[in-house]
Amino acid sequence: MKSSIVNLSNSNYFKNVFPYSKIPRVEFNNILLPMELPNDIWVTDTTFRDGQQSMSSFSVDQILRLYDYLHKIDNGSGIIRQSEFFLYSKKDRKAVSKCMDRGYSFPEITSWIRAKKEDLKLVKEMEIKETGMLMSCSDYHIFKKLKTTRENALNMYLDIAREAIENGIVPRCHLEDITRADFYGFVVPLVRSLMDLSKESGVEVKIRACDTLGLGISYTGTSLPRSIPAIIHGLRNECNVSSKSIEWHGHNDFYSVVTNSVAAWMYGASSINTTLFGIGERTGNCPIEAMLVAYGQLKGDIKNMNLKILSEVSEYFQKEMDYDIHPQTPFVGSEFNVTKAGIHADGILKDVEIYNSFDTEKILNRPIVVSVNQYSGVAGIAAWINTYFRLSEGQKISKSDERIYPIKRWVDDQYAGGRTTVIRNEELKKITYMYLPHIEKIEKTEAV
Template identity: 50%
Template sequence: MLSFNKKSNLLELGQYKYSLQNVEKPNLYRDNFNYDEIPKCTFNHRLVPMNPPNEIWMTDTTFRDGQQARTPYTVEQITTLYEMLSRLGGPKGKIRQCEFFLYSENDRKAIRACQEMGLKFPEITGWIRATKEDFKLVKDMNLQECGILVSCSDYHIFNKLHKTREQALHDYLEIVKAALDYGIRPRCHFEDVTRADYYGFVVPFATELKKLMDEYQIPIKIRFCDTMGYGVPFPGATLPRSVAGIIYGINHFAQIPNELIEWHGHNDFYKAVVNATTAWLYGASSVNCSLLGIGERTGNTPLEAMVIEYAQMRGTLDGMDPTVITEIAEYYESDLGYQIPDRTPFVGRDFNVTRAGIHADGMAKDEEIYNIFNTAKILNRPIGVEINKNSGSAGIAYWLNQYLGLKDEKIIHKNSPEATILLNWVDSLYEDGRVTFISKEELIEAMKTLTPHLFALKKKK
């Protein structure tokens, strides 16, 4: 079928027929995935065009996948975080949905409590196993959309489910039909897609889902789950690991609209963020994330990272409030007892802190030199300096000006007597064998003793 693509202004062949390949033995892609070796990334140099959707957004799995990797949240903790997600996503709903388990009474209480808050975004959705009996839970909770696990790789179909591809496809379609009969929007979780036979199972399955969608006139979303983090963003990489190929192909070959394509990545190979951004670039409207990246094994795509990625890709925050990211990080540490690694971008205690004197000297002259953006304005996280053996007088002067709130002609310079006095004190500590950095409390006590006139300035304020 020929059609004119108004986006590319080209006449294109829009209908491709890929039939299910019901193989007798599983295709485990042993050239790529030899279990006794690090997985190989192969290339065939075939490039697909970038195809960014008109609108992109995020969804959240903090209370589903994220909850599989930590102590279960209480109802109060869930409602607190849900409200923060709503403020972070802003009035345009850039954090569009938030998914929940349905199985425990605590899960259902949390859903009801969030529903009672009356927030437009994020929409509350569910997740169930691929069994018809579970749809009653979805209806009882008055949810409009629910995720259904439909494992796609032969690792799962043959080795876990002990089925053929034909049997798996038949059973999955029966479950999807059951959801449609209930009037529920299905979200099909194509588990382990980066080890699945793309043209032999993934595209034929998606094509059948498109037929059901046209028949029932109910949207069916496809969530591509990079369950093991094997996806790669590189141009010319081969399937099944190519994120670009997976996303572009399902839109082009199975005619699944951009707004119904979602990416759910894991971080096993440090590629969760770049793979999610690649999914956006090649046609997925939605990327699924969790707060702080908390999820199975190495975690999911961090939601806060994709908020910043969105702003980089679109040149605007579109009403999102990134200062809430700092609130969320503080809540996790103070109320949930979760220790965020110090160097985690945007949320770790050290992400915009320097201990090097040469960096502090540069920031004293112009903070743009060593700060990624205005973190005080955008994240409500002013830049910081911690004092150690490498801080020098410049680091001490910067810390003093920040702590005392000194500006313009009142600032203390690195060559000032006060900076020299405190530097000598710091140097003496390290000469005596100290190896740790010096805390804020220790510096304040030293200032009281060695430069009391400076401490008096703070007291006056």
């Protein structure tokens, strides 16, 4: 099982792929690897670790509230399997203690540490059962950051993993910068040694493949070190790591974090590491909401997850955390299913399925909405009334309804007078009550 490390003293920075003065290159070997989606897939959360690093520090109460939200979204499904935390400050440890007091099965609380004994001591004191351990694996990190050799780095990583096991703690080994690492010269020897340690101890040693700079490539036929299919395939087949012990952690530097994460699932990793709304350093991490919807697409079922909570979390995050979620962000942005095109509005008026890919109201508590502007026409106004007030089939207004025309004239007058902004919902609401007073009665009745 063991294999020797290549280039004990010489570094390999793959300058043919990462010339630095140019955009990184994609190299092809045209080797087609099989897709092997595991039967059991899930996500983990790093909002309170990697995500929080990109923002103002969360308060204890904020952490507890967000942890509660993650639990509610998971809703006992086990799809949001774990959430990881820092332990370095008193505030961090207090937040972890309060979250642990909740007693939730999902998400399970884990921690993250450097490969240092003093950090491991914190995990033991908190009685946390599993911890992530930073194990930088590219020569950029080994030679330039750690200023050591591959052999020394490997031995240091094995020592801390062994000590964790001796203390009853499951090690989750974070192979930092794996998409710039010498896979066969360092990653394979390291992971094989970790799997030997796992076999000897009977403890499941987990591997997190970290695409630290978002350099991973999702499509097959590409070469290492950037190829996600080759990385996951190699961990499983060259290192004998089971799918359930492989986790992918990506960043969005090249706009590929969701596609890359799905690819990691498709080629055999069971777990994807995520954050709420993709928060994280630089361009961010993989958004948890994206992967929960991707789970539904791949499995055809979201079990009993409650994705409606996502809208509530996004409101809380923006108000409480003073964080702006772009309005067009899929699934959670304020305008992700708002249409402004008149021709689209006419289609929605005929059947919402024409321009809505799934029942966003049922699944996300976000009904499709039509926004009214100078191009909307009577069809757009009728569609806005039907969607905004959530009128039932028997209550819906037709675009041929004569009561729409004075509203249309009012809208036209707005833009004829020089208006350039979209008509606000509150404005349309008032004018609708004026010409369709029964709508106000319907709304009041349903509110009761």
